[in-house]
Amino acid sequence: MFDKYMICEEGLQNVVENGAVTGFQFGARLPYYRGLGLSMVEDIGITVDGETIPHEQVLFSVRGRTWTLEQMETEIEERWEMGEVAMLIVQRNGGLSSGDHKIELMEQLRISYLPFPSITRDTKTLTLAN
Amino acid sequence: MTKHNIKRGVSLYSFQEEYFLRQLTLEQCIAKAAEIGAKGIEIIGEQMVPGFPKLTDEFVAQWFGWMDKYGTTPVCHDMFLDTKRYKHRLLTAEEQLESVLRDLKFAQRLGCKVVRILVSASPDVIEKAIPYAEELDIKMGIEVHSPFHFDQSWILRHLEVMDRTCTKHYGFIPDFGMFTSRYPRVQRERFLRLGVRPHIADYICDSYEQRIFAEYIVGNVREMGATPLEIGMAESARHQIWSNPKRLLEHMPRIFHIHAKFYEMQDDYTEYSIPYNQIIPLLIEGGYDGYLSSEYEGNRHIQDVQEVDSVEQVRRQHVMFQRLLGEGA
Numbered sequence: 001m002f003d004k005y006m007i008c009e010e011g012l013q014n015v016v017e018n019g020a021v022t023g024f025q026f027g028a029r030l031p032y033y034r035g036l037g038l039s040m041v042e043d044i045g046i047t048v049d050g051e052t053i054p055h056e057q058v059l060f061s062v063r064g065r066t067w068t069l070e071q072m073e074t075e076i077e078e079r080w081e082m083g084e085v086a087m088l089i090v091q092r093n094g095g096l097s098s099g100d101h102k103i104e105l106m107e108q109l110r111i112s113y114l115p116f117p118s119i120t121r122d123t124k125t126l127t128l129a130n
Numbered sequence: 131m132t133k134h135n136i137k138r139g140v141s142l143y144s145f146q147e148e149y150f151l152r153q154l155t156l157e158q159c160i161a162k163a164a165e166i167g168a169k170g171i172e173i174i175g176e177q178m179v180p181g182f183p184k185l186t187d188e189f190v191a192q193w194f195g196w197m198d199k200y201g202t203t204p205v206c207h208d209m210f211l212d213t214k215r216y217k218h219r220l221l222t223a224e225e226q227l228e229s230v231l232r233d234l235k236f237a238q239r240l241g242c243k244v245v246r247i248l249v250s251a252s253p254d255v256i257e258k259a260i261p262y263a264e265e266l267d268i269k270m271g272i273e274v275h276s277p278f279h280f281d282q283s284w285i286l287r288h289l290e291v292m293d294r295t296c297t298k299h300y301g302f303i304p305d306f307g308m309f310t311s312r313y314p315r316v317q318r319e320r321f322l323r324l325g326v327r328p329h330i331a332d333y334i335c336d337s338y339e340q341r342i343f344a345e346y347i348v349g350n351v352r353e354m355g356a357t358p359l360e361i362g363m364a365e366s367a368r369h370q371i372w373s374n375p376k377r378l379l380e381h382m383p384r385i386f387h388i389h390a391k392f393y394e395m396q397d398d399y400t401e402y403s404i405p406y407n408q409i410i411p412l413l414i415e416g417g418y419d420g421y422l423s424s425e426y427e428g429n430r431h432i433q434d435v436q437e438v439d440s441v442e443q444v445r446r447q448h449v450m451f452q453r454l455l456g457e458g459a
Contacts, residue, residue, distance in 0.1 A: 001430045002150060033146045034176040039215055073217050081180045083150035112214040113250040 002031040006122035007105050008085055013128065014095035021095040023057075024048075024128070027085040031107060031120040035081040038072045042117060045106035046090060059089040098130045131456035135419040136410075138451055139163075139170025139205050140444055141389065142178055144426035147438040149178060154441075157196055164200035166445045167452075170421040171197070172206040172246075172387075175236050183232050185239050193240055204241040205421050206271075206303075206387055209233035211251050226255045230270075231262055238266050244387045244420075246303050247272045253287045256300060263299040271303035271387050279308045279373035280381060292384060301384035305425070307391040310370045312403045313338040314393040316431035321363040323435065330360045334367060344368040375409045382416035393428040395446035399453070410454040422451060 008027030015023040028044075030036060044060065046053040060067050062084065067075060080086055088105070102125050109118040140163045148154040154162065156178045160171060175182045179189070197204060211229055213221045221229065230251070237245045245263075247256060247270050256270060263270050272288045274280060280302075292300050313335040322331055330351060337347045344367045351364040378385065394402040413422075424447050429438040451457075 002433070004434060005150065029150075033143065033150075034174055034210065035180070035182065036176075037212065037215060039217065040212060042217075076215055079176075079182070082146075082177050083152060084180075110214045110217075112210070112212045113248060 001033065001120070002029065003120050003122050005029050006031050006107060006120065007103055007124040007126070009124065009126065011085075012096075012101065012103070012126040015089060020093075022093065023089055023091040024095040025061075025087045025089040026103060026126060028088045028105060028107075029083055029085055030080045030109075031122075032109060032111075032118070033082065035079045035084070036109060036111075038067065038075040038078050038080060040110045040112075041072055041080060041107065042110045043106070043108040044069060044088065045104075045108075046088060047104035048090070048096070049102050053090050053092070057091045059091065060086060061089055062086040096128050098128050100125050100127050132414050134414045134417070134455065136413055136455055137170055137419075137421045138168050138448060138455075139172060139203075139421035140166070140168035140424040141172035141174070141206070141208070143172070143174055143208070144424050144444050145440045146177065147429040147433060147440050160196050160200050160202055162441045163444075164202050166441070166448050168424060168444065168448055169202050170205040170423060171202050172208065172421075172423045173204070173240065173242070174208040175233070175240075176210055183236050185236060190239055197241070206244040206246055206423065207233065207237035207240060207242045208246040208273075209237075209248060211248050211255075213250075223252075223255055223258075226252065227258050230255060230259045234259065234262055234266055234268050234270075237268055243267070244269045244271055244303075246387070246389075249273050249275045249278050249284075253291045256288070257291045257295065260295055260297050260300055264297060268299065269386050270300050271385075272300075273303045273305055273389065274308060275305040275389075276307040276310060276371045277369050279371055280304075280377045281373075289384075301386055302381055303387045303389060304378065304381075304385060305389040305391050306404055306406075306409065307389075307427075308371050308373045309375050309405065309409055310403050311339075311372050311405050313367065313370060314403045314428070314431065316394045316402075316428050317366065320431045320434065321359070321366075324359055325357070326360050326363050330354060330356055331363065334364050338367050338370065341372065375412055378409070378412050378418075379416045382418060385418060386420045388413075388418070388420060388422050389425045390422045390447065390451075391425045391427060392443070392447055393431070395443050395450070399446050399450045401447070401450070406450060406454060410451070414455075424448070
């Protein structure tokens with residue numbers, strides 16, 4: 001459900017802090033028909049150009065607040081709203097080069113009424129502008 | 131035609147595709163519903179009310195403003211119960227009750243007199259919520275949703291509580307997915323696009339129509355040398371059911387809201403899988419006087435290949451309702 005809308009087509013960019021490129025980010029949505037508390041977003045897996053990003057390098061950011069995946073596990077107040085674009089930030093020195101990059105995204109959700117984890121994937125080639 | 135007092139509405143769940151993609155705002159969803167003549171509005175707070183469960187006075191004022199502007203009526207709020215909110219433990223019974231009460235209050239502020247109770251909710255927890263529902267005058271309806279049906283053992287536990295307590299504030303919301311006579315064509319076609327071989331898809335759909343027990347369908351497909359995807363399609367038959375629509379008559383006193391589920395409204399204004407022409411006369415016969423609330427669920431099966439037009443799908447369903455309810459066009 002909503003698989004193909006998980007990765008936003010626009011918005012891949014490098015993250016610059018104090019003049020240094022510390023990573024890259026892109027927009028993502030929840031593949032679900034309602035919003036969900038962040039504690040129930042069990043896992044976010046990112047692969048870029050075939051390279052799997054270690055979990056500790058991934059940050060989730062929405063409405064001006066940012067969490068590590070570990071911090072999300074205990075966040076029971078804030079929600080990822082339905083269709084809302086969150087930023088997935090990958091901490092990686094140098095970020096990405098300009099041009100096309102193949103992004104693979106997996107989101108694993110803990111949906112209380114489902115007897116199994118909900119795992120959804122999307123793959124898109126995004127372009128990083130100069 | 132026998133006189134009846136059946137009203138038409140829509141669950142905004144139906145417009146999830148357009149809302150998700152920000153093609154329709156909440157206000158526009160309500161406006162579209164009104165244009166179609168679906169004047170009773172059902173909302174899923176967790177879907178279309180950002181910041182749920184918080185409700186600002188401003189939002190509530192705007193909500194009632196929209197109801198006035200478009201001539202619509204708030205009818206139902208659909209609750210969820212996140213028993214798995216925490217990673218390492220389930221919610222306690224007290225926490226579950228608290229979550230149910232949160233949704234009852236949410237519904238009340240939005241003027242909804244009915245709350246859809248998720249089918250997986252425990253009858254013990256709902257029983258504890260009855261006094262609160264009575265005080266708020268909100269009817270709690272357990273959603274009898276496929277593969278559950280009226281005679282399924284979990285639903286019978288809920289029925290036992292309804293009978294024992296004799297409350298008017300706890301009953302059924304049947305989801306008409308439990309009257310899926312044919313395997314949905316849109317779902318079959320999606321499986322074909324994903325790579326299911328046509329002879330396997332045909333076997334599954336034919337077996338479903340012959341009412342072959344889903345476990346046999348899965349087993350037989352395995353023996354046919356099915357791929358994991360094909361087994362997945364066979365397993366999806368476990369989640370569809372055809373149950374007897376006449377059971378609606380027996381339970382009519384406990385039914386105060388209906389999810390008029392559909393997957394595909396065709397050009398001729400009939401639903402491919404669910405025989406509404408058999409079901410709606412039973413509602414009239416039984417004196418049902420609540421809303422038929424449209425619940426379109428076909429988008430997930432077609433969104434990979436075509437633009438979804440949920441509004442047109444709901445419109446077609448209401449043309450069908452008008453015909454079956456004997457309303458002048």
